[in-house]
Amino acid sequence: MADYVITFDQDRCISCYACETHCTAKNKTPGDARLGQMVVVGPVSRNNRPRYLNMYVTCFQCAKPWCVRACPTGAMVRRDDGLVYVESELCVGCKACMQACPWRIPQWDAYEGKAIKCDYCRDRLDEGQKPACVEACCGHALDYVKLNEASAKARQSYAEKAVLNANDPYAVFAVTKKS
Numbered sequence: 001m002a003d004y005v006i007t008f009d010q011d012r013c014i015s016c017y018a019c020e021t022h023c024t025a026k027n028k029t030p031g032d033a034r035l036g037q038m039v040v041v042g043p044v045s046r047n048n049r050p051r052y053l054n055m056y057v058t059c060f061q062c063a064k065p066w067c068v069r070a071c072p073t074g075a076m077v078r079r080d081d082g083l084v085y086v087e088s089e090l091c092v093g094c095k096a097c098m099q100a101c102p103w104r105i106p107q108w109d110a111y112e113g114k115a116i117k118c119d120y121c122r123d124r125l126d127e128g129q130k131p132a133c134v135e136a137c138c139g140h141a142l143d144y145v146k147l148n149e150a151s152a153k154a155r156q157s158y159a160e161k162a163v164l165n166a167n168d169p170y171a172v173f174a175v176t177k178k179s
């Protein structure tokens with residue numbers, strides 16, 4: 001993974017879709033392509049009631065990215081800090097990266113005939129800003145943090161929820177499913 005990750009706190013998400021909207025606007029994402037995607041999963045049990053949950057999905061910036069290995073031209077690049085991005089000039093539109101990624105993260109730019117993907121708003125990061133989705137998140141459900149900070153926060157959050165839901169085994173199960 002990259003040195004930094006985008007984290008998502010399910011309990012803070014208010015389903016406003018500002019993350020997706022700002023991602024699309026900032027990247028001028030063409031057609032049906034979606035770089036950061038809000039998906040709905042479930043049903044899972046919360047407080048003994050079935051619920052559908054939102055989850056914001058971005059590229060995982062894999063340590064050994066399938067997309068990079070599949071790319072025949074070197075257009076899919078993993079840079080030193082772990083961010084994986086498309087060098088558009090080198091892309092010949094073969095779609096091998098789209099087939100190779102288990103999560104179907106690379107998207108198709110039908111206007112340019114090239115692959116595009118979430119790179120955590122590389123240009124913004126290089127200017128010291130956060131990714132557009134994180135900046136736009138009104139519920140503060142998204143965050144952009146160092147990897148070790150992310151795991152520390154996740155452990156603390158899990159512990160707090162497990163205590164709060166100690167009398168509801170299904171709620172604890174739902175939290176476990178999320179992580």
Ligand code: SF4
Nearest residue numbers: 059060062065067101
């Ligand atoms: S596009 Fe897929 S395979 Fe490539 S780094 Fe992102 S999650 Fe990993």
Ligand code: SF4
Nearest residue numbers: 071091092094095097
């Ligand atoms: S579509 Fe472009 S980035 Fe993807 S594998 Fe082919 S050349 Fe590489």
Ligand code: SF4
Nearest residue numbers: 013016017019137139
């Ligand atoms: S912007 Fe934040 S609160 Fe709104 S849907 Fe996206 S993750 Fe949830």
